[in-house]
Amino acid sequence: MRRVEPGVLVGGGVLGLIGLWAALEAWGYGLWRARAPGEGLYPFIVALSLMGLASASLVQGAFVRTTASLRPGFDDDAGPPQWRKIAIYLAGLAALAGLLPALGYWIVTAAVLVLILRGAEGLSWRLTFAVTAASSLVTYVVFERLLGLPLPRATLF
Amino acid sequence: VSDILANAALGFGIALSWNNLLFCLIGVTLGTAIGVLPGLGPAATIALLLPITYRMDAVASLILLAGIYYGAMYGGSITSILVKVPGEGASVITCLDGYAMARKGRAGAALGLSAVGSFIAGIIGTVGVFLLGPPLASVALAFGPAEYAALVVVGLVLVTHVAQSTPLASLLMIAAGLLLATLGVDPIYGTERFTFGQLDLFDGVPVAILAMGVFGVAELLAVASSRGGAPAPIYPPGQVRELLPSREEWRESAPAIARGTGLGFFLGLLPGGGALIASFASYVIEKRLSPHPERFGQGAPAGVAGPESANNAAAQAAFVPLLSLGIPANVVMGVMMGGLLIQGIQPGPRLLATRPDLYWAVICSMLIGNVMLIILNVPLISIFVQLLRIPFRGAIALDHPVLRHRGVLAAQQRFRCRINDRLRCRRLAAASGEVRSGPAGPRFRPRRHPGALGPPGAACRARLARHLRAAPDRGGAARLGDAAAAVAGAEVALG
Numbered sequence: 001m002r003r004v005e006p007g008v009l010v011g012g013g014v015l016g017l018i019g020l021w022a023a024l025e026a027w028g029y030g031l032w033r034a035r036a037p038g039e040g041l042y043p044f045i046v047a048l049s050l051m052g053l054a055s056a057s058l059v060q061g062a063f064v065r066t067t068a069s070l071r072p073g074f075d076d077d078a079g080p081p082q083w084r085k086i087a088i089y090l091a092g093l094a095a096l097a098g099l100l101p102a103l104g105y106w107i108v109t110a111a112v113l114v115l116i117l118r119g120a121e122g123l124s125w126r127l128t129f130a131v132t133a134a135s136s137l138v139t140y141v142v143f144e145r146l147l148g149l150p151l152p153r154a155t156l157f
Numbered sequence: 158v159s160d161i162l163a164n165a166a167l168g169f170g171i172a173l174s175w176n177n178l179l180f181c182l183i184g185v186t187l188g189t190a191i192g193v194l195p196g197l198g199p200a201a202t203i204a205l206l207l208p209i210t211y212r213m214d215a216v217a218s219l220i221l222l223a224g225i226y227y228g229a230m231y232g233g234s235i236t237s238i239l240v241k242v243p244g245e246g247a248s249v250i251t252c253l254d255g256y257a258m259a260r261k262g263r264a265g266a267a268l269g270l271s272a273v274g275s276f277i278a279g280i281i282g283t284v285g286v287f288l289l290g291p292p293l294a295s296v297a298l299a300f301g302p303a304e305y306a307a308l309v310v311v312g313l314v315l316v317t318h319v320a321q322s323t324p325l326a327s328l329l330m331i332a333a334g335l336l337l338a339t340l341g342v343d344p345i346y347g348t349e350r351f352t353f354g355q356l357d358l359f360d361g362v363p364v365a366i367l368a369m370g371v372f373g374v375a376e377l378l379a380v381a382s383s384r385g386g387a388p389a390p391i392y393p394p395g396q397v398r399e400l401l402p403s404r405e406e407w408r409e410s411a412p413a414i415a416r417g418t419g420l421g422f423f424l425g426l427l428p429g430g431g432a433l434i435a436s437f438a439s440y441v442i443e444k445r446l447s448p449h450p451e452r453f454g455q456g457a458p459a460g461v462a463g464p465e466s467a468n469n470a471a472a473q474a475a476f477v478p479l480l481s482l483g484i485p486a487n488v489v490m491g492v493m494m495g496g497l498l499i500q501g502i503q504p505g506p507r508l509l510a511t512r513p514d515l516y517w518a519v520i521c522s523m524l525i526g527n528v529m530l531i532i533l534n535v536p537l538i539s540i541f542v543q544l545l546r547i548p549f550r551g552a553i554a555l556d557h558p559v560l561r562h563r564g565v566l567a568a569q570q571r572f573r574c575r576i577n578d579r580l581r582c583r584r585l586a587a588a589s590g591e592v593r594s595g596p597a598g599p600r601f602r603p604r605r606h607p608g609a610l611g612p613p614g615a616a617c618r619a620r621l622a623r624h625l626r627a628a629p630d631r632g633g634a635a636r637l638g639d640a641a642a643a644v645a646g647a648e649v650a651l652g
Binding site for chain 2: 022039043046049050054057060090
């Protein structure tokens, strides 16, 4: 037996755990009701399938050697992964999802753009503010003015 | 033949009036624009524009709204090809080979194939609607729950062929997609499943938002994390002639366009997400028939031309069940049906007899609209391709529509919840015989919380079951296939 690749282990493991959790939840909804399938039956079957397939992928990862396909156009041997950039991007996405309802669209989006453009991509402050301002202006004109579609407002103030 | 000519004369006579030509032009231009903007789909746009149409002539308003819909099918592929963010669910599959072509400096060719394929499919699809629409509508009505279930299974099987990794990985992603599709309110009992009490999840996960997340965000993170620091450069050619597909690419794409058109037209007739299934099915068929299947996912022209033709043909065919049977094939058609009802027009089998002017004028306007779209889109290719010249670091603000439109998506999702609440209420009311139709359409009081409906009693359930047998809930089945397909597509994208 050879060592399971980390990607297979994490992917299969996470999906298997999600399947287990979903199966337990679906069981709670009720599998059968009044001589008819209950609301939990279908998700329960799907969750069991997910668990089974995740287990099979772990087994396959342990026994079968597969060739990893490189993404075309990316030089994967040119240096170490840029973990700091990935962390900043993920933090920006998390901030956007978490803070949007409280702080509204404009503040959060501008802050996330500044964080990514300056923090991750290393643009100058001047260019960062210029791109952020231009982006906000275009969004405002297109959605608020032309389409009349209000963007989410802050609920905190 | 004389009937066909008479209908064509009637339709073109109305559609070619200056007023209707103008509304057709506005519709297709707006449709292309909203197709380009990820997150703002045709359903939301048409709903936003509905109040404007109240005071318009019924024919003009339907021409405008129809133009937005099939115009969005053209525009939806542009961002799929350029930035790997599909503007529409039906353009998800175009991300695979369209974006790969763009990375090879063939963005213009991919956009050209997409535009010309959509044009041919649109024209043939409209002619098909013109000649075969009413008879085929009755065939589509014969599709019951068993046939739809079989269709979804076929869709899921097809998805396993889209993936380039192992079949086991495809099946795993399909299972994950099926589980995602169970999120939301149960359509029979009204129980919340996996919603965590979040209103945004009550209506499930919309496929466009899911696709934007798995394609757009994944691509953003992949580019950001690439060890080389930046992806391989793309050099779009400067000459317009070089932007267009080569003779070899045309030769490879022509059969794909023909097959995609036929497939899309047939699947589009069926109520329930025809365009998305059609695009996936077309991609799989082309991959299976190609002498070089290994090129699919690496920038095969047929992988762009086939699906784009299929989704556009399906978009045209979707008007058949709406106009001939009064059955909306998807959410967009549902909103359009609302617009017609507000105008006091009841779509259905009698529409052809009561309002032949409207029926044939709208169909003829589709032919005109498709010509307008190709004239609009081909010159714009050179402008769209210039977007690829923007450096990645600066392009984040542009390539970040996923982030910037998240708020819009949330609003749109809530809007869809309300629409679907109304549709559910209408369905339940129809099952209970409580709908009263009038000039202003069915009157009912939608409940704010779908779960508040509670489990229906035995008599109501029996009525509901009878009603569902007569007009099955295609939305659930389509959503089920959609989510699985999108996640499986993501699996392909993520390698």
